[in-house]
Amino acid sequence: MAYKVAVGSSNGEMVDLKFGEASKFMIYEVDGEQFKLHEMRQVLTNPVSKEGLDSIACSKNECGKNGCAGNGRGCNGASDVVEKVTLIEDCRCVVCQKVGFQAQKQLERKAISVFDVTCLVSEALSKIAYYYNKLDRHESLRKK
């Protein structure tokens, strides 16, 4: 089954963007060990939709009150994190130079794997494709 991978890269060569600073993600489609660029996704600057916030257990209004130890920003952290996670929620994993703790936690909630590496985009994608391909076929990763 084909799946998508979100990559934080400014030029398509290197994985050189941090998750927080990325204003767009390159979405690759991977099938088996083959991958190709599917689309570019721009991070919208609109505030997160009301719907998005309602699904959160602890809403912003309640955060930090009534015994909640939150920082007043809700369980999802800063809204731009939620926005970015929502933007790539159909992806299996995200590849960025660095992914902050808050963002990692939010990605985990959506079962999106995080690979924070600095290398060529092609290298990252071929390693990830190899890994998921083995995983999906229930084959051992053991190197001969």
Place this chain on the structure above:
Amino acid sequence: MAKLLDKQRYKCALGAMQTVQAIERALPVLHSGPGCAQKLSDTTGSSGYFSPNIFPCTSINEKDVVFGGVKKLHSTIDNALKVIDADLYVVLTGCIPEIVGDDSGEVVSEFQEADKPVIYAPTAGFKGNNYKGHEQVVDAIIEQYLKKSEVKQKGLVNIWADVPYQDLFWLGNIRELEKLIAEIGLIPNTIFGFRRGIENINKIPEAEFNLLVSPWVGIGNMKKMEKKLGIPYLHYPVLPIGATETSKFLREIGKFAGIDADKVESVIKEHEDYYYYLIERYADLFLENRVINKQFTVVADAQYTLGITKFLVNDLGLIPAKQFIVDDTPKNFREQITEEFKKLNYGITAEVSFETDGYKIHEAIKQHDYHGYPLVLGGYYEKEVTEALKGNFLNISWPVQDKVVLDDFYVGYTGGIRLIEDIYTVAVQRFN
């Protein structure tokens, strides 16, 4: 089809972190997933200066599986050297890095110039259990740390026995072996336990010979030392428990080391006199055959199954039912060990089974006719089945839930007496 192993008695090879922990001021550095050390640690004396909860660990995750974890390993070793004051750093690899092909040996070799020695032992779980892992750690010390010595210290003997922590009585046993060896005029050298550590490791190459007291664990290490360090070895397969075996043991070592036979005999006499004085005083208890069971079964690793069977037959005159060795002994040693079970006094032989499946062991115990209540010495797993048969149970092998052992031991003359005490303490409770 894949099989399930019921009640296994050992851990994965990474359990060798306990072998490292047994060396004072030696620190395991784990290249493994988070949680390995926690799961592998028993609460049987594993806290202290270093404990499994603080072992440096790369805590590798999915990213390291895909992209390799060597960088993390490098920084973990680097920082362990900076913040943890140890004498020897032993990098141990778990299964994940070995499956995905991290070259941990290469990373470790980059630390050759470090102030403290850093060595590496591959201990992936799929390579074997913690008995194998123990051998890997000792191998790593021989291969990567020790150097051949031109100077030999007369009478110095390295003593090697079974696996620390896996063997509940490891500390007491090795101290008692040291004591016995010293009494016949040799100088013992061991690396495990209180005040041994790196200084004793450094003395290994100066020894006249290696003494291995184990049915099979460590034979590979002995051969390696013979080849690399030029140290001959004496392999004594029976853990000597009680007078019969311990006297045999001392005579054989005396012969191997070329010690005056009179000296050995005088040591033996001294011990045997006291040993039989104690036995005599309690002869009425031992001869009251209502108290103790007629037949016994031992469920343990090769050293205790063999050692205790010999002791109970030769010294206490009990009859062996089927015996079980549960340490997954490599096939090439099994025949030799089986032979040892035929060398019992009074022409008695014992049937032994190399079985790792607890279910099958329990079925065999239930089906055997013990001519009364059974006496079972085994792991905690055997408690329930023994109680169901109204037998007497003593927890002597891993897993241990029923006994706290700080430095107690079963080896030697005194050890035999301790074992008698423990068995009869259980037996007499029946009549309370």
